[in-house]
Amino acid sequence: MTDRIKVLIVDDIPETRDHLSKLLGFEGDIEVVGVAASGADAVAQAVALRPDVVLMDINMPDMDGIAATELLAARCPTASVVMMSVQGEADYLRRSMLAGAREFLVKPFSSDELTASIRQVWTRERDKMSRFTIAAASPASGNGSHDGEPGTVVAVFSPKGGVGRTTVAVNLAVAAASLGGKKVALMDGSFQFGDVGVLLNLNPKNKSIVELAPELEAGELESLDNFLISHSSGVRVLLAPPSPEQAELVTAAHARRVIERLRADHDLVIVDCPSTFNDTTLAILDTADLVLTLLSLEITSIKNMRLFLKVAEQLGYGPEKVRLVLNRADSTLGIRVADVEHSIGRKVDHTIVSDGRSVVYALNRGVPFFLSNREAQVSQDILRLATAVAGASPANPAAAADKASSKAAAKKSLFAWR
Ligand SMILES: Nc1ncnc2c1ncn2[C@@H]1O[C@H](COP(=O)(O)OP(=O)(O)O)[C@@H](O)[C@H]1O
Ligand SMILES: [Mg+2]
Known part of the structure; x- marks a missing residue:
């Protein structure tokens, strides 16, 4: 992992993708490495770009965010998924967690909430990896x-x-x-x-x-x-x-x-x-x-x-x-x-x-x-x-x-x- 947090944005609505890209553009420690408009595109891009964090919309027409997250867990396990949804119900949260998502953001969210979530999952993953390394080395x-x-x-x-x-x-x-x-x-x-x-x-x-x-x-x-x-x-x-x-x-x-x-x-x-x-x-x-x-x-x-x-x-x-x-x-x-x-x-x-x-x-x-x-x-x-x-x-x-x-x-x- 590099110092900047590599983020892939996945949403079927172009305005949302632009808006999120702009918001994250202000953050010095975050780099948007790609945007994807569908679940299938997200998986393909994640495999190619190796992002640290994937911002994933839950409702998309072809493959929804939950199915895409499941695929990512197998094909790009180093990417942590932050799920975005307009619904904050427990069932959505549970299904997202079961699919492998690490955070859940309910739309609309503030830019502070967004960046805090990204940093949080990234730090968590990095700490985990460093602990594994320490555990394996000692x-x-x-x-x-x-x-x-x-x-x-x-x-x-x-x-x-x-x-x-x-x-x-x-x-x-x-x-x-x-x-x-x-x-x-x-x-x-x-x-x-x-x-x-x-x-x-x-x-x-x-x-x-x-x-x-x-x-x-x-x-x-x-x-x-x-x-x-x-x-x-x-x-x-x-x-x-x-x-x-x-x-x-x-x-x-x-x-x-x-x-x-x-x-x-x-x-x-x-x-x-x-x-x-x-x-x-x-x-x-x-x-x-x-x-x-x-x-x-x-x-x-x-x-x-x-x-x-x-x-x-x-x-x-x-x-x-x-x-x-x-x-x-x-x-x-x-x-x-x-x-x-x-x-x-x-x-x-x-x-x-x-x-x-x-x-x-x-x-x-x-x-x-x-x-x-x-x-x-x-x-x-x-x-x-x-x-x-x-x-x-x-x-x-x-x-x-x-x-x-x-x-x-x-x-x-x-x-x-x-
Ligand atoms: N091994 C046990 N035998 C009998 N009663 C128990 C035992 N373990 C817990 N309890 C009782 O079960 C209840 C719930 O325990 P508690 O430790 O408060 O659970 P939790 O923290 O999971 O909510 C308490 O009334 C406690 O006294
Ligand atoms: Mg208790």
């Missing part, structure tokens, strides 16, 4: 615990709410800290309705990610440490804004920068994600090395998981990045684990038992169950997950074997992220 360390080494970012995600993300994220962080020798950060990425503070009984004044927004806007991030709260377990916590309307002050770019800084200072960064699929969630998932994707034995959870796995594939997240965690795996709801695996076409990687008594008691006291009821099966399951994620436990022969294994094999492993 020998697998296996433990990731030495000072100065960037840590592992683990996103705890689920395409459906109420499946146990916050419960797992909080207890996982505490369990990972208990393994010893690991500097662990926990970020509440659920900016609108963050619950991490409740589960850990933390309610400080003016200490959340929103206080960092002015610094992030100014392009600096100097006082992050002042806003991290030290929990008695040793976990350092960055809370979500205290009220939902403040969530919009934290952008996708902010979230990415904060996570990268946390990664630089910690061995393990655990992020509790929202279940909504927007640019902020995407930024978190993209930045993560590992996406622990939670599901439960419910039809809706399984259906959403199937869709998410398709999106994940389009985003280039392999099975080594997306790990499936079945929460409340022993619930007797008429669906068996084997049924779930059959339905989503993949094995579940980890299971956590249901234990309403320990979980709710812990919730009401504001003490994670991993600390108050360590012997419970649910705590043992969390510990196993933490050990796998942290990867350095001698109790885990797979991790030890991994260190000695070849780079190719290590890349496939859950334990050797960098």
Whole structure:
């Protein structure tokens, strides 16, 4: 990729193409390398011109933007598609994401929105490529615990709410800290309705990610440490804004920068994600090395998981990045684990038992169950997950074997992220 962002404009209406070209002509860091009037033309030009970003109209007469995006994913995978549509419905967004689009702009949009989207997808792609390069170039360390080494970012995600993300994220962080020798950060990425503070009984004044927004806007991030709260377990916590309307002050770019800084200072960064699929969630998932994707034995959870796995594939997240965690795996709801695996076409990687008594008691006291009821099966399951994620436990022969294994094999492993 060169310094200037190469953009291909695709729209069947000549005036729109001219207008977009003119708008982008004012931007020093963006270069319009071509314009196309149809989906077929777009694919041909993209293959020839290798743009970084394709601005794609969704409604076109011959081949629509979604079909063209699907073709581009195969023929020109280095081009990131920004979809443009007059409709902003969830279904359009979902279909675009499934086709491989990275951003979605609803017409009419301002020139600021346009350029911000282009820069965002480009930065995201460039960061991803550089991470791949770093990961491929550096020998697998296996433990990731030495000072100065960037840590592992683990996103705890689920395409459906109420499946146990916050419960797992909080207890996982505490369990990972208990393994010893690991500097662990926990970020509440659920900016609108963050619950991490409740589960850990933390309610400080003016200490959340929103206080960092002015610094992030100014392009600096100097006082992050002042806003991290030290929990008695040793976990350092960055809370979500205290009220939902403040969530919009934290952008996708902010979230990415904060996570990268946390990664630089910690061995393990655990992020509790929202279940909504927007640019902020995407930024978190993209930045993560590992996406622990939670599901439960419910039809809706399984259906959403199937869709998410398709999106994940389009985003280039392999099975080594997306790990499936079945929460409340022993619930007797008429669906068996084997049924779930059959339905989503993949094995579940980890299971956590249901234990309403320990979980709710812990919730009401504001003490994670991993600390108050360590012997419970649910705590043992969390510990196993933490050990796998942290990867350095001698109790885990797979991790030890991994260190000695070849780079190719290590890349496939859950334990050797960098
Ligand atoms: N393993 C479990 N056993 C019993 N209850 C659980 C378990 N995991 C989560 N829960 C309960 O399920 C509900 C949703 O959990 P929560 O972590 O808030 O989900 P999310 O963050 O995905 O919305 C909470 O009431 C929580 O106590
Ligand atoms: Mg939650």
